[in-house]
Amino acid sequence: MKQVLTIAGSDSGGGAGIQADLKTMTAFGVYGASVITAVTAQNTLGVQGFETVSIDLVAKQLDSVLSDLKFSALKTGMLATSEIIEVVVDKIKEYQVDNLVVDPVMVASSGDILLAEEAITTIKEELIPIAKVITPNLNEAKVLTGRGIEEEVSLEILASELHKLGCEYVLVKGGHQSGEIARDLLYDGVDFIEFSAERIDTKDTHGTGCTLSSAIASNLALEYEIKEAIQRSKKYITEAIKAGCKVGQGNNPVNHFADRKNSIGDFSSSSLKLNST
Ligand SMILES: Nc1ncnc2c1ncn2[C@@H]1O[C@H](COP(=O)(O)OP(=O)(O)O)[C@@H](O)[C@H]1O
Numbered sequence: 001m002k003q004v005l006t007i008a009g010s011d012s013g014g015g016a017g018i019q020a021d022l023k024t025m026t027a028f029g030v031y032g033a034s035v036i037t038a039v040t041a042q043n044t045l046g047v048q049g050f051e052t053v054s055i056d057l058v059a060k061q062l063d064s065v066l067s068d069l070k071f072s073a074l075k076t077g078m079l080a081t082s083e084i085i086e087v088v089v090d091k092i093k094e095y096q097v098d099n100l101v102v103d104p105v106m107v108a109s110s111g112d113i114l115l116a117e118e119a120i121t122t123i124k125e126e127l128i129p130i131a132k133v134i135t136p137n138l139n140e141a142k143v144l145t146g147r148g149i150e151e152e153v154s155l156e157i158l159a160s161e162l163h164k165l166g167c168e169y170v171l172v173k174g175g176h177q178s179g180e181i182a183r184d185l186l187y188d189g190v191d192f193i194e195f196s197a198e199r200i201d202t203k204d205t206h207g208t209g210c211t212l213s214s215a216i217a218s219n220l221a222l223e224y225e226i227k228e229a230i231q232r233s234k235k236y237i238t239e240a241i242k243a244g245c246k247v248g249q250g251n252n253p254v255n256h257f258a259d260r261k262n263s264i265g266d267f268s269s270s271s272l273k274l275n276s277t
């Protein structure tokens with residue numbers, strides 16, 4: 001069984017972070033393990049607080065899983081501080097794990113900040129150069145290229161500038177743009193490749209970025225080449241947004257099991273029989 005590691009923060013609401021990552025990995029039939037960097041108190045309305053896990057315990061978690069399991073791919077999400085990024089980079093290098101997908105999480109969709117400002121430089125200088133693919137959203141791409149959030153700039157310019165930071169591929173996500181199409185752009189240093197899907201008219205997009213990056217890591221582990229891995233992930237995230245999980249009062253999460261007969265919210269056709277005692 002292919003094994004994939006997520007190194008990210010916990011979302012108590014279950015829609016983003018580690019929880020979204022493990023659900024996505026399960027949906028693609030790979031084995032998911034997790035190293036938790038921070039614990040957030042979070043729901044569909046926002047992030048009410050968070051604490052980071054100590055550097056020592058992050059390092060111990062990494063040693064535990066990397067010395068035992070055999071990962072075909074890994075992803076990073078919320079890393080919170082420069083110190084955590086540094087230990088993550090050291091361990092990835094020490095254990096020589098390939099297929100690193102970096103989702104440079106900075107701000108939750110609710111607007112709450114999940115990354116210390118000085119850690120942006122550490123992401124650029126230490127993490128991005130060892131990544132196979134980075135998956136910034138529009139705002140993250142602007143911050144990483146030293147732009148203001150309000151600045152008008154094309155996905156093409158952002159992708160080509162980010163590629164210079166040393167990763168193999170850049171996927172700039174256009175989820176926060178307006179228009180009928182949700183367009184993401186991949187750049188390999190030579191060609192631009194577009195991944196487009198219908199834009200779903202909803203505010204229930206909590207966890208979309210975490211889910212997409214985990215789907216890409218899962219598909220790389222399954223040995224799909226990068227374009228095919230992204231194509232499959234884009235299809236998956238579009239279906240997951242469409243199906244949605246109406247669980248809370250704010251911006252609800254996507255439905256990671258949209259293709260299952262017994263998808264979340266519809267157990268009517270489930271083959272699972274529970275014994276009542
Ligand atoms: N309303 C939407 N309809 C369809 N696809 C969307 C929608 N919102 C986001 N996406 C897609 O979800 C993925 C995650 O993108 P985005 O929401 O920009 O990332 P993040 O969660 O990091 O902000 C991308 O493939 C993006 O195009």
Ligand SMILES: Cc1ncc(COP(=O)(O)O)c(N)n1
Pocket residue numbers: 008009010011016017018040042077078105107108109110205206207208209210
């Ligand atoms: C622990 C954690 N990690 C990442 C995100 C970003 O996800 P989103 O941008 O979809 O809210 C989040 N809200 N919480």
